[in-house]
Amino acid sequence: MTWLEHDPENRRKDASKLLSLVKLPLLSPAFIADNIESNEMFKDQRLAQELVMEALKYHLLPERRPLLQSGRTKPRKATVGHMLGVGGMDANKGATSIDAFSLRNNAWKPITTMSGRRLQFGAAIIDRKLIVAGGRDGLKTLNTVECFDFSTFTWSTLSPMNVHRHGLGVALLGGPLYAVGGHDGWSFLDTVERWDPATRQWSSVSSMSIQRSTVGVAVLNDKLYAVGGRDISSCLNTVECYDPHTNKWTPCAPMSKRRGGVGVGVVNGCLYALGGHDAPSSNPNASRFDCVERYDPKTDTWTMVAPMSVPRDAVGVCVLGDRLMAVGGYDGHQYLTLVEAYDPHLNEWEPVAPLNAGRAGAPCVVIKNSTGLGFD
Numbered sequence: 001m002t003w004l005e006h007d008p009e010n011r012r013k014d015a016s017k018l019l020s021l022v023k024l025p026l027l028s029p030a031f032i033a034d035n036i037e038s039n040e041m042f043k044d045q046r047l048a049q050e051l052v053m054e055a056l057k058y059h060l061l062p063e064r065r066p067l068l069q070s071g072r073t074k075p076r077k078a079t080v081g082h083m084l085g086v087g088g089m090d091a092n093k094g095a096t097s098i099d100a101f102s103l104r105n106n107a108w109k110p111i112t113t114m115s116g117r118r119l120q121f122g123a124a125i126i127d128r129k130l131i132v133a134g135g136r137d138g139l140k141t142l143n144t145v146e147c148f149d150f151s152t153f154t155w156s157t158l159s160p161m162n163v164h165r166h167g168l169g170v171a172l173l174g175g176p177l178y179a180v181g182g183h184d185g186w187s188f189l190d191t192v193e194r195w196d197p198a199t200r201q202w203s204s205v206s207s208m209s210i211q212r213s214t215v216g217v218a219v220l221n222d223k224l225y226a227v228g229g230r231d232i233s234s235c236l237n238t239v240e241c242y243d244p245h246t247n248k249w250t251p252c253a254p255m256s257k258r259r260g261g262v263g264v265g266v267v268n269g270c271l272y273a274l275g276g277h278d279a280p281s282s283n284p285n286a287s288r289f290d291c292v293e294r295y296d297p298k299t300d301t302w303t304m305v306a307p308m309s310v311p312r313d314a315v316g317v318c319v320l321g322d323r324l325m326a327v328g329g330y331d332g333h334q335y336l337t338l339v340e341a342y343d344p345h346l347n348e349w350e351p352v353a354p355l356n357a358g359r360a361g362a363p364c365v366v367i368k369n370s371t372g373l374g375f376d
Contacts, residue, residue, distance in 0.1 A: 024055035080321035081368035088362030122170025123363035141185035169217025216264030228259035235260035261313030316364035
């Protein structure tokens with residue numbers, strides 16, 4: 001805008017061409033309305049008005065976004081933040097390293113280490129801080145919660161959960177952090193608790209309808225979804241969602257596969273369930289899956305989409321930009337370095353830079369504004 005306004009008479013003719021190179025759909029609707037649509041420079045330019053309409057449709061009709069894709073809707077690699085792979089199980093019985101992946105560099109880099117060993121724990125990012133909760137240290141199930149501050153590169157301790165949990169799912173819904181299900185070292189859990197960043201305390205909310213360990217947990221449309229997992233008798237294909245306003249869990253359509261150790265992620269208004277296993281506890285090496293299912297909350301239905309390249313469970317999943325990332329996992333024989341990115345518009349997986357060392361059950365989270373991680 002400054003460039004155009006510096007010499008409007010000569011530059012006006014290029015205004016629409018310049019605007020077509022701006023990622024308008026990724027700007028806020030208020031900015032588009034207040035600074036672009038109402039600007040005299042673009043008033044009589046049809047292409048500029050079409051670009052404004054395209055951007056506003058992208059915001060107003062989120063269900064049509066798959067049809068509205070263009071170069072203007074693709075996030076820049078430098079602005080999507082960095083994906084962190086946190087700990088997990090490796091050939092040494094537990095990784096403590098935290099590695100960061102840069103989409104622009106297509107490379108992994110070690111950032112820091114955890115203060116101790118944790119397996120089957122949960123992780124989330126709150127205000128540029130990494131929260132890790134629960135898990136096992138190899139001997140006992142933990143209720144401890146720790147916080148890594150990226151501005152000071154230091155660890156601190158938060159108040160512990162009310163229940164010891166490994167195999168739990170963790171997600172941020174609104175302000176609070178939820179810890180869902182798991183196993184306390186003695187029994188499978190249906191209980192759920194949440195941490196309030198304001199009071200810095202944990203409190204219980206309604207329990208799920210069923211016990212779930214190695215459960216996939218994600219947030220979609222302001223609800224918390226618990227997907228698959230296993231209870232004392234079998235792996236599960238059932239799904240339920242929690243509404244924090246009513247404090248109630250509601251059943252959703254079941255997946256076509258029972259999936260213990262499932263990875264879940266949300267992109268473009270749909271929830272994806274990746275891999276997992278349907279292994280009875282008597283035969284832990286039974287089938288692992290490469291198949292992926294997508295849940296559409298508008299129709300309450302699951303659909304199979306393109307499979308991953310390798311069957312695996314305990315795969316780390318998160319969304320980086322407009323891609324669903326599948327990180328590591330266990331194929332029944334080894335801990336994998338494989339990392340794949342799923343394009344929901346093309347329904348295709350493609351490999352990206354592998355992990356520095358194989359790991360499974362490594363929670364994956366994205367940190368935005370992540371200068372200081374050594375890539376820049």
